[in-house]
Amino acid sequence: MFKKPRGTRDFTPEEMQKRKYVEECMRSTFGSFGYKEIQTPMFENLELFTAKSGEGIIQEIYSFMDKGGRDLALRPELTAPVMRFYVDKLQMEPKPLKLFYFGNCFRYDRPQKGRYREFRQAGCEIIGVDTPEAYAELIAMAYTLLKNVGLKNIKLNIGNLNILSSMFNVLNLPKDKQKCLVPLIDKSLSEDVLSALQDFGIKPQEATSFLEILQTTDIKKISGYIKSDQTALDELSKLEQILNLLRDSFDIKNYEVKISIVRGLDYYKGIVFEIDAPSLGAEKQLCGGGAYELISLFGGKETPTAGFAIGFDRTILALEAEEYQFPAPKIDVYVIPVNEDMTGKALEIARTLRERGISVDVDLLKRGIGKSLKYASSINAEKAIIVGLNELKEDSMTIRDMSSGEQKIVNINDYPLAGQRI
Amino acid sequence: MFKKPRGTRDFTPEEMQKRKYVEECMRSTFGSFGYKEIQTPMFENLELFTAKSGEGIIQEIYSFMDKGGRDLALRPELTAPVMRFYVDKLQMEPKPLKLFYFGNCFRYDRPQKGRYREFRQAGCEIIGVDTPEAYAELIAMAYTLLKNVGLKNIKLNIGNLNILSSMFNVLNLPKDKQKCLVPLIDKSLSEDVLSALQDFGIKPQEATSFLEILQTTDIKKISGYIKSDQTALDELSKLEQILNLLRDSFDIKNYEVKISIVRGLDYYKGIVFEIDAPSLGAEKQLCGGGAYELISLFGGKETPTAGFAIGFDRTILALEAEEYQFPAPKIDVYVIPVNEDMTGKALEIARTLRERGISVDVDLLKRGIGKSLKYASSINAEKAIIVGLNELKEDSMTIRDMSSGEQKIVNINDYPLAGQRI
Numbered sequence: 001m002f003k004k005p006r007g008t009r010d011f012t013p014e015e016m017q018k019r020k021y022v023e024e025c026m027r028s029t030f031g032s033f034g035y036k037e038i039q040t041p042m043f044e045n046l047e048l049f050t051a052k053s054g055e056g057i058i059q060e061i062y063s064f065m066d067k068g069g070r071d072l073a074l075r076p077e078l079t080a081p082v083m084r085f086y087v088d089k090l091q092m093e094p095k096p097l098k099l100f101y102f103g104n105c106f107r108y109d110r111p112q113k114g115r116y117r118e119f120r121q122a123g124c125e126i127i128g129v130d131t132p133e134a135y136a137e138l139i140a141m142a143y144t145l146l147k148n149v150g151l152k153n154i155k156l157n158i159g160n161l162n163i164l165s166s167m168f169n170v171l172n173l174p175k176d177k178q179k180c181l182v183p184l185i186d187k188s189l190s191e192d193v194l195s196a197l198q199d200f201g202i203k204p205q206e207a208t209s210f211l212e213i214l215q216t217t218d219i220k221k222i223s224g225y226i227k228s229d230q231t232a233l234d235e236l237s238k239l240e241q242i243l244n245l246l247r248d249s250f251d252i253k254n255y256e257v258k259i260s261i262v263r264g265l266d267y268y269k270g271i272v273f274e275i276d277a278p279s280l281g282a283e284k285q286l287c288g289g290g291a292y293e294l295i296s297l298f299g300g301k302e303t304p305t306a307g308f309a310i311g312f313d314r315t316i317l318a319l320e321a322e323e324y325q326f327p328a329p330k331i332d333v334y335v336i337p338v339n340e341d342m343t344g345k346a347l348e349i350a351r352t353l354r355e356r357g358i359s360v361d362v363d364l365l366k367r368g369i370g371k372s373l374k375y376a377s378s379i380n381a382e383k384a385i386i387v388g389l390n391e392l393k394e395d396s397m398t399i400r401d402m403s404s405g406e407q408k409i410v411n412i413n414d415y416p417l418a419g420q421r422i
Numbered sequence: 423m424f425k426k427p428r429g430t431r432d433f434t435p436e437e438m439q440k441r442k443y444v445e446e447c448m449r450s451t452f453g454s455f456g457y458k459e460i461q462t463p464m465f466e467n468l469e470l471f472t473a474k475s476g477e478g479i480i481q482e483i484y485s486f487m488d489k490g491g492r493d494l495a496l497r498p499e500l501t502a503p504v505m506r507f508y509v510d511k512l513q514m515e516p517k518p519l520k521l522f523y524f525g526n527c528f529r530y531d532r533p534q535k536g537r538y539r540e541f542r543q544a545g546c547e548i549i550g551v552d553t554p555e556a557y558a559e560l561i562a563m564a565y566t567l568l569k570n571v572g573l574k575n576i577k578l579n580i581g582n583l584n585i586l587s588s589m590f591n592v593l594n595l596p597k598d599k600q601k602c603l604v605p606l607i608d609k610s611l612s613e614d615v616l617s618a619l620q621d622f623g624i625k626p627q628e629a630t631s632f633l634e635i636l637q638t639t640d641i642k643k644i645s646g647y648i649k650s651d652q653t654a655l656d657e658l659s660k661l662e663q664i665l666n667l668l669r670d671s672f673d674i675k676n677y678e679v680k681i682s683i684v685r686g687l688d689y690y691k692g693i694v695f696e697i698d699a700p701s702l703g704a705e706k707q708l709c710g711g712g713a714y715e716l717i718s719l720f721g722g723k724e725t726p727t728a729g730f731a732i733g734f735d736r737t738i739l740a741l742e743a744e745e746y747q748f749p750a751p752k753i754d755v756y757v758i759p760v761n762e763d764m765t766g767k768a769l770e771i772a773r774t775l776r777e778r779g780i781s782v783d784v785d786l787l788k789r790g791i792g793k794s795l796k797y798a799s800s801i802n803a804e805k806a807i808i809v810g811l812n813e814l815k816e817d818s819m820t821i822r823d824m825s826s827g828e829q830k831i832v833n834i835n836d837y838p839l840a841g842q843r844i
Binding site for chain 2: 001002003004005006008009010011012013016017019020031032033034036037038039040041042043044045047048051059062064065066067068070072074084085087088089090094095096098099104106108118126128129131133134136137140144245248249250251298299300329331334343344345347348351354357358359360361362364365366375378379
């Protein structure tokens with residue numbers, strides 16, 4: 001027997017129903033914010049990803065040489081391909097340009113719960129604007145996307161990399177030491193941050209204040225810590241404006257300032273944010289984004305850019321963890337001919353109903369009413385229509401409500417009446 | 423500047439609009455026939471495709487070794503993965519099992535119009551039934567899918583491989599010679615078929631009758647040719663039943679019998695069909711399908727199976743060739759604050775309207791009314807809402823119809839009125 005490759009998944013109709021529901025809900029929310037959908041290829045030239053993330057990424061991705069000797073890679077993420085597309089074809093579009101996309105991505109990773117080798121992402125970019133209003137709208141959209149799919153318990157954290165950078169300057173930490181600290185800060189390993197700072201010769205009291213600011217949600221305290229850095233204070237005031245807009249214009253109140261967000265990626269600049277689903281434990285991050293600079297790296301004219309990515313699979317895991325009631329696969333009507341002579345007529349009735357926008361299945365196995373009703377239940381049919389000779393003489397058919405078992409006789413032309421639920 | 427890989431495509435918002443329209447239309451038609459959507463991984467173990475199509479296929483596909491030394495391949499088609507999934511997980515589902523799917527596929531092919539290295543397919547399988555009604559419904563669904571997306575000019579041809587096989591027997595042609603003929607028959611190269619038959623020692627008159635039957639649409643003539651083969655005559659009578667059902671129950675009349683359909687694939691058995699868009703010239707085939715046997719090859723319990731694939735990209739090319747009017751990307755409302763102080767309120771109005779199901783964009787660049795109205799036109803906004811201080815005092819806003827230029831003042835809470843088009 002053949003097996004699917006390790007770390008990949010097949011999706012049953014029930015699972016697809018969930019995925020389609022979440023995707024359509026997200027698509028409609030992106031659309032309601034004026035974002036337009038685009039798509040890029042499943043693989044790219046390998047150098048696109050090494051240019052963005054360094055040669056190290058080759059270890060984590062599916063790369064291969066095609067028959068023409070070109071180095072290709074299954075895309076591990078969607079931002080680099082979208083930026084390539086933008087530089088190649090979309091630079092002349094009116095600004096701001098609001099783009100969104102869905103796509104499968106691939107990482108050669110150890111498979112575990114919430115981490116697959118083939119996974120799906122939703123994402124977006126807004127290009128050509130860097131006002132606080134634009135960032136507030138972007139963050140509000142990420143939050144709304146996850147709320148609209150039905151998640152109840154999500155946590156929004158907002159930081160700013162320029163402020164973090166300014167905090168390093170307060171301690172006079174050189175770049176190489178900052179680099180050692182960043183992964184520890186990213187993982188909220190407070191003890192490790194403290195001991196690393198002491199190893200770097202920082203006084204215990206200074207190290208403690210630094211850690212305190214990393215952990216505070218109080219803007220005043222942050223402001224006091226970086227008071228001698230006017231650029232960072234300006235960034236902090238922009239961050240405050242964004243928070244006020246979220247609260248007043250977007251009615252989003254449960255966010256927290258979190259200066260320790262680093263996104264682990266060195267092309268992010270300024271504002272950064274993350275949305276978690278606490279129900280998911282260690283792999284709880286659903287969404288991450290912020291402002292970044294990539295366009296000039298890919299040969300385009302530098303323009304303000306911000307965006308985010310949402311883990312599609314984790315969003316579904318989070319909904320399942322909250323026991324969200326997804327719509328179940330169902331069919332409106334199952335048509336059953338009472339005997340073989342009625343089969344052609346049953347197919348004709350099915351066609352007519354489909355033309356009226358109803359989903360219809362028909363007994364194609366000629367297996368009789370009892371077995372057919374059982375099958376109709378198994379496919380979650382709402383109604384069964386029984387086509388018999390006597391009724392047909394009068395253009396009628398028997399309609400059975402599959403949940404109540406009630407039956408009535410209805411004229412074919414009257415079914416369903418305009419505006420009536422079937 | 424980085425380029426996309428050869429033979430792949432980026433899709434702009436305008437192109438995506440077309441693709442989403444076609445996909446949603448097909449999805450809804452599949453659903454109306456009681457088919458349920460599934461999905462399989464983008465790549466499979468290479469042996470899945472060599473088991474189905476032979477080692478030769480390696481030359482035509484993207485195959486590669488992963489870091490664990492496994493031979494993988496980007497899927498060149500969707501039937502083999504779906505059959506693998508069926509054997510692995512779906513064998514116990516109630517029959518008939520009706521499945522459909524969309525997916526990108528990959529071939530290492532010379533790129534040309536209508537042929538890409540990454541292309542999209544729609545497809546379906548019906549498993550566990552082989553009645554004429556089932557085949558008629560399957561063919562009718564393929565035809566309806568293409569009609570429902572808006573194609574006017576399509577051509578449905580139906581054949582049967584058992585009848586073709588019986589015709590070979592009339593000429594006493596051994597298997598190896600049949601194999602030489604099949605590609606010539608497939609490509610309708612009449613002259614080449616004739617001369618090959620003569621090379622095989624078939625008398626000119628016999629060769630001419632054979633060719634005539636290949637080209638006829640007249641069932642009586644076919645029946646006369648294979649009159650001594652009862653199995654083939656039974657198949658022909660089933661074919662006739664299918665044609666009658668198409669005409670009487672499905673109201674599809676413009677089909678033709680075409681015994682020369684071979685589908686070029688040796689796992690097809692019995693009924694086969696193709697749907698062409700004559701407007702597309704050489705690459706005109708939009709859909710191909712029929713009954714086939716693959717389940718036992720993949721280690722499952724053999725069950726009747728039929729299905730078809732539709733070329734998604736070619737369907738769009740055919741619609742474009744017929745100058746089909748696709749829906750244009752648009753946005754309901756563009757909100758413009760008259761000055762910076764109004765920006766927060768503009769965002770709030772946008773949020774409120776989005777919550778009412780309206781798609782809304784907002785001036786995030788604070789660029790004034792003139793430039794904002796120009797931008798609103800560029801994104802195809804239907805209405806512009808202008809938010810000024812005086813109106814706001816009375817909870818009102820100015821609404822401008824972007825096509826007529828008409829303006830009126832409306833209370834925020836009254837917009838849009840229930841049931842009113844915005």
